Amino acid sequence: MDIYFYNTLTRKKEKFEPINKEEVRLYSCGPTVYYYAHIGNLRAYLFMDNLRRVLKYNGYKLKHVMNITDVGHLVSDADEGEDKMMKAARRENKDPFEIANFYLDAFLKDIDKLNIDRPEIIARATEHIDVMEEYVKKIIENGYTYETEDTIYFDTSKLDKYGVLSNKNVEDQKAGARVEFDNGKKNISDFALWIKAPENHIMKWDSFFGKCYPGWHLECSAMSYKYLGDLFDIHTGGMDHIPIHHENEIAQSKGFSGHIPANYWMHVDFLTVDGGKMAKSLNNLYTLEDLEQRGYEPQVYRMFNFTSNYRTPINFTFEAMDSAKIALNRLREGYLAHLEGTANIDEEQINEYEQKFLEAINDNLNMPVAMSVIWDIVKNPNKSKTLANLLLKFDEVLGFNLKNHEKQENIIPQEIIDLAEKRKQARENKNWNESDRIRDEIISKGFQIKDTAQGYEITQ
Numbered sequence: 001m002d003i004y005f006y007n008t009l010t011r012k013k014e015k016f017e018p019i020n021k022e023e024v025r026l027y028s029c030g031p032t033v034y035y036y037a038h039i040g041n042l043r044a045y046l047f048m049d050n051l052r053r054v055l056k057y058n059g060y061k062l063k064h065v066m067n068i069t070d071v072g073h074l075v076s077d078a079d080e081g082e083d084k085m086m087k088a089a090r091r092e093n094k095d096p097f098e099i100a101n102f103y104l105d106a107f108l109k110d111i112d113k114l115n116i117d118r119p120e121i122i123a124r125a126t127e128h129i130d131v132m133e134e135y136v137k138k139i140i141e142n143g144y145t146y147e148t149e150d151t152i153y154f155d156t157s158k159l160d161k162y163g164v165l166s167n168k169n170v171e172d173q174k175a176g177a178r179v180e181f182d183n184g185k186k187n188i189s190d191f192a193l194w195i196k197a198p199e200n201h202i203m204k205w206d207s208f209f210g211k212c213y214p215g216w217h218l219e220c221s222a223m224s225y226k227y228l229g230d231l232f233d234i235h236t237g238g239m240d241h242i243p244i245h246h247e248n249e250i251a252q253s254k255g256f257s258g259h260i261p262a263n264y265w266m267h268v269d270f271l272t273v274d275g276g277k278m279a280k281s282l283n284n285l286y287t288l289e290d291l292e293q294r295g296y297e298p299q300v301y302r303m304f305n306f307t308s309n310y311r312t313p314i315n316f317t318f319e320a321m322d323s324a325k326i327a328l329n330r331l332r333e334g335y336l337a338h339l340e341g342t343a344n345i346d347e348e349q350i351n352e353y354e355q356k357f358l359e360a361i362n363d364n365l366n367m368p369v370a371m372s373v374i375w376d377i378v379k380n381p382n383k384s385k386t387l388a389n390l391l392l393k394f395d396e397v398l399g400f401n402l403k404n405h406e407k408q409e410n411i412i413p414q415e416i417i418d419l420a421e422k423r424k425q426a427r428e429n430k431n432w433n434e435s436d437r438i439r440d441e442i443i444s445k446g447f448q449i450k451d452t453a454q455g456y457e458i459t460q
Protein backbone atom coordinates (compact mmCIF):
# COMPACT_ATOMS: atom_id res chain seq x y z
CA MET A 1 0.00 0.00 0.00
CA ASP A 2 1.25 3.49 -0.79
CA ILE A 3 2.49 5.71 2.02
CA TYR A 4 1.66 9.41 2.15
CA PHE A 5 3.69 11.94 4.11
CA TYR A 6 3.16 15.64 4.58
CA ASN A 7 6.19 17.32 3.04
CA THR A 8 7.04 20.74 4.48
CA LEU A 9 9.02 21.47 1.33
CA THR A 10 6.03 21.26 -1.00
CA ARG A 11 3.45 22.09 1.67
CA LYS A 12 1.29 19.09 0.80
CA LYS A 13 0.76 15.43 1.49
CA GLU A 14 2.69 13.41 -1.06
CA LYS A 15 3.10 9.79 -2.01
CA PHE A 16 6.37 8.50 -0.60
CA GLU A 17 8.75 7.31 -3.32
CA PRO A 18 12.10 6.28 -1.88
CA ILE A 19 15.23 6.81 -3.96
CA ASN A 20 16.21 3.21 -3.40
CA LYS A 21 13.36 0.75 -2.83
CA GLU A 22 15.58 -1.51 -0.76
CA GLU A 23 16.62 1.00 1.85
CA VAL A 24 15.19 4.30 3.05
CA ARG A 25 17.80 6.82 4.11
CA LEU A 26 16.83 9.39 6.68
CA TYR A 27 18.31 12.01 8.94
CA SER A 28 16.93 13.45 12.17
CA CYS A 29 18.16 16.48 14.02
CA GLY A 30 19.03 15.24 17.48
CA PRO A 31 19.45 16.84 20.88
CA THR A 32 21.87 19.40 22.17
CA VAL A 33 23.22 17.62 25.22
CA TYR A 34 23.54 20.47 27.70
CA TYR A 35 20.67 19.51 30.00
CA TYR A 36 18.09 16.76 30.58
CA ALA A 37 15.61 16.30 27.75
CA HIS A 38 12.15 17.56 28.70
CA ILE A 39 8.98 15.81 27.63
CA GLY A 40 8.56 18.28 24.72
CA ASN A 41 11.93 17.19 23.32
CA LEU A 42 10.90 13.60 23.85
CA ARG A 43 7.79 14.11 21.74
CA ALA A 44 10.15 14.88 18.84
CA TYR A 45 11.92 11.53 19.32
CA LEU A 46 8.67 9.62 19.74
CA PHE A 47 7.67 11.02 16.35
CA MET A 48 11.00 9.86 14.93
CA ASP A 49 10.39 6.40 16.41
CA ASN A 50 6.89 6.31 14.96
CA LEU A 51 8.20 7.15 11.50
CA ARG A 52 10.88 4.44 11.72
CA ARG A 53 8.40 1.83 12.83
CA VAL A 54 5.90 2.71 10.10
CA LEU A 55 8.58 2.46 7.41
CA LYS A 56 9.79 -0.87 8.81
CA TYR A 57 6.21 -2.17 9.01
CA ASN A 58 5.95 -1.40 5.29
CA GLY A 59 8.96 -3.62 4.70
CA TYR A 60 11.71 -1.05 4.28
CA LYS A 61 15.21 -1.38 5.62
CA LEU A 62 16.47 1.84 7.13
CA LYS A 63 19.69 3.75 7.25
CA HIS A 64 18.94 6.50 9.70
CA VAL A 65 21.34 9.03 11.15
CA MET A 66 20.73 11.24 14.17
CA ASN A 67 23.22 13.83 15.31
CA ILE A 68 24.16 14.71 18.85
CA THR A 69 25.07 18.36 19.22
CA ASP A 70 27.85 18.18 21.77
CA VAL A 71 29.73 21.22 20.56
CA GLY A 72 28.45 24.52 21.77
CA HIS A 73 25.94 26.41 19.77
CA LEU A 74 24.34 29.66 20.70
CA VAL A 75 21.14 29.77 22.71
CA SER A 76 19.05 30.72 19.71
CA ASP A 77 19.14 29.15 16.27
CA ALA A 78 19.99 32.51 14.80
CA ASP A 79 23.51 32.60 16.19
CA GLU A 80 22.46 34.89 19.00
CA GLY A 81 23.18 34.80 22.71
CA GLU A 82 25.45 32.58 24.72
CA ASP A 83 26.92 29.21 23.83
CA LYS A 84 24.65 26.51 25.34
CA MET A 85 27.42 24.06 26.24
CA MET A 86 29.66 26.74 27.78
CA LYS A 87 26.74 28.09 29.78
CA ALA A 88 26.01 24.61 31.13
CA ALA A 89 29.71 24.04 31.88
CA ARG A 90 29.76 27.22 33.94
CA ARG A 91 26.49 26.36 35.67
CA GLU A 92 27.80 22.97 36.77
CA ASN A 93 31.43 23.93 37.08
CA LYS A 94 32.46 21.17 34.69
CA ASP A 95 34.26 20.74 31.42
CA PRO A 96 31.87 21.01 28.41
CA PHE A 97 32.94 17.51 27.30
CA GLU A 98 31.92 16.12 30.69
CA ILE A 99 28.59 17.94 30.40
CA ALA A 100 28.03 16.44 26.95
CA ASN A 101 28.87 12.90 28.09
CA PHE A 102 26.64 13.12 31.12
CA TYR A 103 23.57 14.47 29.31
CA LEU A 104 24.05 12.23 26.30
CA ASP A 105 23.96 9.26 28.62
CA ALA A 106 20.80 10.62 30.29
CA PHE A 107 19.20 11.16 26.87
CA LEU A 108 19.95 7.61 25.71
CA LYS A 109 18.50 6.23 28.94
CA ASP A 110 15.32 8.26 28.37
CA ILE A 111 14.85 7.06 24.82
CA ASP A 112 15.46 3.48 25.89
CA LYS A 113 12.87 3.79 28.64
CA LEU A 114 10.39 5.03 26.06
CA ASN A 115 11.31 2.08 23.84
CA ILE A 116 12.34 4.46 21.07
CA ASP A 117 13.88 2.52 18.24
CA ARG A 118 17.42 3.90 17.93
CA PRO A 119 18.68 5.21 14.59
CA GLU A 120 21.30 2.99 12.99
CA ILE A 121 23.90 5.74 13.33
CA ILE A 122 24.13 8.20 16.20
CA ALA A 123 26.78 10.74 15.26
CA ARG A 124 28.41 13.12 17.71
CA ALA A 125 29.40 16.49 16.27
CA THR A 126 32.72 16.56 18.13
CA GLU A 127 33.74 13.31 16.43
CA HIS A 128 33.16 14.81 12.97
CA ILE A 129 35.02 18.11 13.08
CA ASP A 130 37.30 16.98 10.23
CA VAL A 131 34.25 16.11 8.08
CA MET A 132 32.81 19.56 8.77
CA GLU A 133 36.09 21.25 7.90
CA GLU A 134 36.23 19.49 4.53
CA TYR A 135 32.60 20.39 3.93
CA VAL A 136 33.27 24.09 4.58
CA LYS A 137 36.32 24.05 2.32
CA LYS A 138 34.18 22.78 -0.56
CA ILE A 139 31.53 25.47 0.04
CA ILE A 140 34.33 28.06 -0.03
CA GLU A 141 35.71 26.53 -3.23
CA ASN A 142 32.25 26.71 -4.79
CA GLY A 143 32.14 30.44 -4.09
CA TYR A 144 29.32 30.64 -1.52
CA THR A 145 31.20 32.28 1.35
CA TYR A 146 33.06 35.36 2.47
CA GLU A 147 35.21 35.88 5.48
CA THR A 148 35.54 38.52 8.13
CA GLU A 149 38.41 38.69 10.55
CA ASP A 150 37.04 35.91 12.72
CA THR A 151 34.24 34.17 10.82
CA ILE A 152 33.55 32.42 7.55
CA TYR A 153 30.02 33.28 6.55
CA PHE A 154 27.63 31.62 4.17
CA ASP A 155 26.58 34.22 1.61
CA THR A 156 22.86 33.58 1.14
CA SER A 157 22.64 36.15 -1.67
CA LYS A 158 24.52 33.64 -3.87
CA LEU A 159 21.56 31.25 -3.80
CA ASP A 160 18.76 31.29 -6.35
CA LYS A 161 16.45 31.49 -3.34
CA TYR A 162 17.03 31.38 0.40
CA GLY A 163 14.03 30.26 2.47
CA VAL A 164 12.56 27.51 0.26
CA LEU A 165 11.20 25.57 3.23
CA SER A 166 9.44 28.34 5.06
CA ASN A 167 8.79 30.29 1.87
CA LYS A 168 9.75 33.44 3.65
CA ASN A 169 10.75 36.81 2.51
CA VAL A 170 14.41 37.36 3.37
CA GLU A 171 13.65 40.92 4.41
CA ASP A 172 11.44 39.64 7.23
CA GLN A 173 14.20 37.76 8.94
CA LYS A 174 15.91 38.90 12.04
CA ALA A 175 18.50 36.13 11.88
CA GLY A 176 21.84 37.36 13.07
CA ALA A 177 20.63 40.93 13.43
CA ARG A 178 22.04 41.27 16.92
CA VAL A 179 25.20 39.21 16.66
CA GLU A 180 27.75 40.86 18.85
CA PHE A 181 30.89 39.56 17.16
CA ASP A 182 29.53 40.41 13.77
CA ASN A 183 31.07 43.40 12.13
CA GLY A 184 31.14 42.37 8.54
CA LYS A 185 28.01 40.40 7.77
CA LYS A 186 26.54 41.31 4.39
CA ASN A 187 22.98 39.97 4.40
CA ILE A 188 20.60 39.54 7.25
CA SER A 189 20.13 35.79 6.56
CA ASP A 190 23.87 35.03 6.22
CA PHE A 191 25.13 32.72 8.93
CA ALA A 192 28.40 31.56 10.42
CA LEU A 193 29.98 28.38 9.09
CA TRP A 194 33.35 28.43 10.80
CA ILE A 195 34.34 30.66 13.67
CA LYS A 196 37.69 31.61 15.18
CA ALA A 197 37.60 30.71 18.86
CA PRO A 198 38.27 33.48 21.35
CA GLU A 199 41.06 32.77 23.86
CA ASN A 200 38.68 31.59 26.63
CA HIS A 201 36.62 29.30 24.34
CA ILE A 202 37.12 25.73 25.53
CA MET A 203 35.84 23.76 22.55
CA LYS A 204 38.09 24.58 19.63
CA TRP A 205 40.04 22.73 16.96
CA ASP A 206 43.06 23.49 14.75
CA SER A 207 41.97 24.22 11.19
CA PHE A 208 42.81 26.00 7.93
CA PHE A 209 41.41 29.18 9.54
CA GLY A 210 43.21 28.88 12.88
CA LYS A 211 41.76 27.53 16.12
CA CYS A 212 38.07 27.37 15.35
CA TYR A 213 34.73 25.86 16.16
CA PRO A 214 31.89 25.14 13.72
CA GLY A 215 28.63 27.02 13.32
CA TRP A 216 25.87 24.74 14.57
CA HIS A 217 23.99 24.21 11.30
CA LEU A 218 27.08 22.70 9.74
CA GLU A 219 27.17 19.41 11.61
CA CYS A 220 23.87 18.18 10.14
CA SER A 221 24.90 18.92 6.55
CA ALA A 222 28.35 17.39 6.94
CA MET A 223 27.28 14.28 8.84
CA SER A 224 24.25 13.54 6.65
CA TYR A 225 26.56 13.83 3.62
CA LYS A 226 29.12 11.51 5.18
CA TYR A 227 26.65 8.73 6.00
CA LEU A 228 23.80 9.21 3.53
CA GLY A 229 25.34 10.97 0.54
CA ASP A 230 24.28 14.27 -0.99
CA LEU A 231 20.68 13.17 -1.63
CA PHE A 232 18.62 11.07 0.74
CA ASP A 233 14.94 10.45 1.38
CA ILE A 234 13.64 12.04 4.58
CA HIS A 235 14.85 14.76 6.89
CA THR A 236 13.06 15.25 10.21
CA GLY A 237 13.11 17.73 13.07
CA GLY A 238 10.97 19.92 15.28
CA MET A 239 8.75 22.66 13.84
CA ASP A 240 11.12 25.25 15.30
CA HIS A 241 13.85 24.04 12.93
CA ILE A 242 11.98 25.11 9.82
CA PRO A 243 12.75 28.83 9.61
CA ILE A 244 16.46 28.90 10.38
CA HIS A 245 18.23 25.63 11.07
CA HIS A 246 16.78 23.70 8.17
CA GLU A 247 16.91 26.67 5.80
CA ASN A 248 20.58 26.93 6.63
CA GLU A 249 21.14 23.21 6.16
CA ILE A 250 19.54 23.52 2.74
CA ALA A 251 21.69 26.57 1.94
CA GLN A 252 24.84 24.66 2.93
CA SER A 253 23.90 21.65 0.80
CA LYS A 254 23.18 23.88 -2.17
CA GLY A 255 26.57 25.50 -1.66
CA PHE A 256 28.20 22.08 -1.39
CA SER A 257 26.43 19.95 -3.99
CA GLY A 258 24.05 22.32 -5.76
CA HIS A 259 20.80 20.84 -4.48
CA ILE A 260 18.44 20.32 -1.54
CA PRO A 261 19.72 17.26 0.40
CA ALA A 262 16.44 15.44 1.09
CA ASN A 263 13.23 14.85 -0.84
CA TYR A 264 10.80 14.86 2.11
CA TRP A 265 11.02 17.20 5.10
CA MET A 266 8.87 16.22 8.06
CA HIS A 267 8.38 18.34 11.18
CA VAL A 268 6.79 17.57 14.50
CA ASP A 269 4.76 20.21 16.28
CA PHE A 270 5.19 21.33 19.87
CA LEU A 271 4.00 20.02 23.18
CA THR A 272 2.42 22.69 25.34
CA VAL A 273 1.76 22.34 29.05
CA ASP A 274 -1.59 23.46 30.42
CA GLY A 275 -2.10 25.25 27.13
CA GLY A 276 1.10 27.30 27.29
CA LYS A 277 4.83 27.22 26.93
CA MET A 278 6.90 24.87 29.03
CA ALA A 279 9.54 26.72 31.00
CA LYS A 280 11.57 26.22 34.13
CA SER A 281 10.51 29.66 35.33
CA LEU A 282 6.85 28.61 35.08
CA ASN A 283 7.61 25.47 37.07
CA ASN A 284 5.99 23.32 34.41
CA LEU A 285 9.00 21.82 32.69
CA TYR A 286 8.89 18.07 33.16
CA THR A 287 11.39 15.35 32.44
CA LEU A 288 10.58 11.67 32.04
CA GLU A 289 11.87 11.13 35.56
CA ASP A 290 9.42 13.73 36.92
CA LEU A 291 6.62 11.73 35.32
CA GLU A 292 7.95 8.48 36.77
CA GLN A 293 8.12 10.04 40.21
CA ARG A 294 4.47 10.94 39.90
CA GLY A 295 3.64 7.32 39.13
CA TYR A 296 3.47 7.38 35.32
CA GLU A 297 5.63 4.77 33.64
CA PRO A 298 7.27 5.99 30.40
CA GLN A 299 4.90 4.01 28.19
CA VAL A 300 2.00 6.13 29.48
CA TYR A 301 3.67 9.13 27.88
CA ARG A 302 3.95 7.17 24.61
CA MET A 303 0.21 6.41 24.79
CA PHE A 304 -0.56 10.07 25.51
CA ASN A 305 1.29 11.07 22.32
CA PHE A 306 -0.89 8.83 20.20
CA THR A 307 -3.91 10.96 21.00
CA SER A 308 -2.86 13.52 18.41
CA ASN A 309 -1.19 13.61 15.02
CA TYR A 310 2.43 14.71 15.09
CA ARG A 311 1.61 17.78 12.98
CA THR A 312 -0.72 19.29 15.53
CA PRO A 313 0.28 20.77 18.86
CA ILE A 314 -0.52 18.56 21.83
CA ASN A 315 -1.42 19.87 25.24
CA PHE A 316 0.02 18.08 28.25
CA THR A 317 -2.10 17.84 31.40
CA PHE A 318 -2.01 15.32 34.22
CA GLU A 319 -5.69 14.55 33.54
CA ALA A 320 -4.71 13.52 30.01
CA MET A 321 -1.89 11.40 31.45
CA ASP A 322 -4.38 9.70 33.78
CA SER A 323 -6.54 8.84 30.78
CA ALA A 324 -3.48 7.53 28.93
CA LYS A 325 -2.63 5.36 31.94
CA ILE A 326 -6.12 3.85 31.91
CA ALA A 327 -5.86 3.34 28.14
CA LEU A 328 -2.52 1.54 28.48
CA ASN A 329 -3.94 -0.81 31.11
CA ARG A 330 -6.95 -1.44 28.92
CA LEU A 331 -4.70 -2.36 26.04
CA ARG A 332 -2.58 -4.73 28.13
CA GLU A 333 -5.63 -6.35 29.69
CA GLY A 334 -7.34 -6.54 26.31
CA TYR A 335 -4.31 -8.28 24.88
CA LEU A 336 -4.13 -10.79 27.74
CA ALA A 337 -7.85 -11.50 27.47
CA HIS A 338 -7.48 -12.30 23.76
CA LEU A 339 -4.41 -14.40 24.49
CA GLU A 340 -6.49 -16.70 26.64
CA GLY A 341 -9.41 -16.78 24.18
CA THR A 342 -10.49 -19.69 22.00
CA ALA A 343 -13.01 -18.05 19.63
CA ASN A 344 -12.62 -18.31 15.87
CA ILE A 345 -12.33 -15.06 13.94
CA ASP A 346 -13.05 -14.91 10.17
CA GLU A 347 -10.23 -14.09 7.91
CA GLU A 348 -12.33 -11.29 6.45
CA GLN A 349 -12.51 -9.60 9.82
CA ILE A 350 -8.72 -9.88 10.30
CA ASN A 351 -8.13 -8.45 6.82
CA GLU A 352 -10.41 -5.55 7.58
CA TYR A 353 -8.50 -4.69 10.76
CA GLU A 354 -5.18 -5.01 8.92
CA GLN A 355 -6.34 -2.81 6.07
CA LYS A 356 -7.72 -0.08 8.34
CA PHE A 357 -4.61 -0.03 10.51
CA LEU A 358 -2.27 0.17 7.54
CA GLU A 359 -4.36 2.87 5.89
CA ALA A 360 -4.18 4.96 9.06
CA ILE A 361 -0.45 4.69 9.65
CA ASN A 362 0.33 5.20 5.96
CA ASP A 363 -1.80 8.32 5.95
CA ASN A 364 0.96 10.54 7.34
CA LEU A 365 1.19 8.52 10.57
CA ASN A 366 -2.40 9.02 11.63
CA MET A 367 -2.05 7.43 15.05
CA PRO A 368 -5.40 8.50 16.54
CA VAL A 369 -7.15 6.55 13.75
CA ALA A 370 -4.72 3.63 14.09
CA MET A 371 -5.54 3.55 17.84
CA SER A 372 -9.26 3.42 17.09
CA VAL A 373 -8.61 0.13 15.24
CA ILE A 374 -6.73 -1.12 18.31
CA TRP A 375 -9.70 -0.29 20.55
CA ASP A 376 -12.07 -2.08 18.16
CA ILE A 377 -9.95 -5.21 18.52
CA VAL A 378 -9.66 -4.86 22.30
CA LYS A 379 -13.45 -4.47 22.57
CA ASN A 380 -14.21 -7.42 20.30
CA PRO A 381 -16.22 -9.76 22.57
CA ASN A 382 -14.92 -12.85 20.74
CA LYS A 383 -11.71 -13.47 22.61
CA SER A 384 -9.16 -15.09 20.37
CA LYS A 385 -5.43 -15.81 20.15
CA THR A 386 -5.59 -14.68 16.52
CA LEU A 387 -6.55 -11.20 17.72
CA ALA A 388 -3.83 -11.26 20.39
CA ASN A 389 -1.34 -12.03 17.62
CA LEU A 390 -2.76 -9.23 15.51
CA LEU A 391 -2.27 -6.81 18.41
CA LEU A 392 1.32 -8.02 18.70
CA LYS A 393 1.83 -7.38 15.01
CA PHE A 394 0.41 -3.85 15.30
CA ASP A 395 2.57 -3.33 18.38
CA GLU A 396 5.59 -3.31 16.05
CA VAL A 397 4.32 0.16 15.14
CA LEU A 398 2.90 1.15 18.53
CA GLY A 399 6.02 0.14 20.46
CA PHE A 400 4.34 -0.76 23.77
CA ASN A 401 6.23 -4.00 24.10
CA LEU A 402 3.04 -5.94 24.75
CA LYS A 403 4.89 -9.22 24.43
CA ASN A 404 7.21 -8.26 27.22
CA HIS A 405 4.33 -7.29 29.41
CA GLU A 406 2.91 -10.75 29.06
CA LYS A 407 6.06 -12.24 30.57
CA GLN A 408 6.55 -9.60 33.22
CA GLU A 409 3.00 -9.48 34.45
CA ASN A 410 2.87 -9.33 38.23
CA ILE A 411 6.62 -9.24 38.56
CA ILE A 412 7.60 -6.55 41.05
CA PRO A 413 10.73 -4.67 39.96
CA GLN A 414 13.84 -5.11 42.09
CA GLU A 415 13.90 -1.36 42.82
CA ILE A 416 10.52 -1.64 44.57
CA ILE A 417 11.57 -4.73 46.51
CA ASP A 418 14.70 -2.89 47.68
CA LEU A 419 12.54 0.01 48.86
CA ALA A 420 10.20 -2.37 50.68
CA GLU A 421 13.18 -3.97 52.42
CA LYS A 422 14.50 -0.57 53.43
CA ARG A 423 11.07 0.29 54.80
CA LYS A 424 10.96 -2.96 56.76
CA GLN A 425 14.30 -2.06 58.30
CA ALA A 426 13.03 1.43 59.19
CA ARG A 427 9.96 -0.08 60.87
CA GLU A 428 12.12 -2.47 62.86
CA ASN A 429 14.11 0.55 64.02
CA LYS A 430 10.83 2.32 64.81
CA ASN A 431 11.80 5.08 62.42
CA TRP A 432 8.20 5.83 61.44
CA ASN A 433 8.95 9.01 59.47
CA GLU A 434 11.38 7.16 57.24
CA SER A 435 8.98 4.25 56.87
CA ASP A 436 6.16 6.62 55.78
CA ARG A 437 8.47 8.41 53.39
CA ILE A 438 9.46 5.14 51.73
CA ARG A 439 5.84 4.04 51.51
CA ASP A 440 4.99 7.31 49.70
CA GLU A 441 7.89 6.71 47.33
CA ILE A 442 6.64 3.20 46.56
CA ILE A 443 3.13 4.57 45.91
CA SER A 444 4.52 7.32 43.67
CA LYS A 445 6.09 4.60 41.55
CA GLY A 446 2.72 2.99 40.97
CA PHE A 447 2.74 0.22 43.66
CA GLN A 448 0.88 -0.46 46.90
CA ILE A 449 2.43 -1.92 50.02
CA LYS A 450 0.51 -3.62 52.85
CA ASP A 451 1.99 -4.92 56.10
CA THR A 452 1.26 -8.57 56.81
CA ALA A 453 2.12 -11.05 59.55
CA GLN A 454 4.99 -12.30 57.37
CA GLY A 455 6.33 -8.83 56.58
CA TYR A 456 4.72 -7.04 53.62
CA GLU A 457 2.82 -7.55 50.41
CA ILE A 458 3.38 -5.44 47.31
CA THR A 459 0.73 -5.06 44.62
CA GLN A 460 0.55 -3.05 41.44
Ligand code: AMP
Nearest residue numbers: 031032040041043044237238269270271
Ligand atom coordinates in the same frame (compact mmCIF):
# COMPACT_ATOMS: atom_id res chain seq x y z
P1 AMP B 1 17.22 20.79 21.40
O1 AMP B 1 17.88 19.72 22.22
O2 AMP B 1 16.94 22.03 22.15
O3 AMP B 1 17.97 21.02 20.11
O4 AMP B 1 15.79 20.21 20.99
C1 AMP B 1 15.62 18.90 20.59
C2 AMP B 1 14.33 18.73 19.83
O5 AMP B 1 13.18 18.97 20.63
C3 AMP B 1 14.19 19.66 18.63
O6 AMP B 1 13.79 18.87 17.52
C4 AMP B 1 13.10 20.62 19.01
O7 AMP B 1 12.37 21.02 17.91
C5 AMP B 1 12.25 19.77 19.92
N1 AMP B 1 11.46 20.52 20.91
C6 AMP B 1 11.87 21.49 21.76
N2 AMP B 1 10.86 21.92 22.55
C7 AMP B 1 9.77 21.19 22.19
C8 AMP B 1 8.39 21.15 22.61
N3 AMP B 1 7.92 21.91 23.61
N4 AMP B 1 7.58 20.27 21.98
C9 AMP B 1 8.02 19.46 21.00
N5 AMP B 1 9.29 19.46 20.56
C10 AMP B 1 10.15 20.31 21.13
Ligand code: ZN
Nearest residue numbers: 029030220245
Ligand atom coordinates in the same frame (compact mmCIF):
# COMPACT_ATOMS: atom_id res chain seq x y z
ZN1 ZN C 1 20.00 19.58 12.15
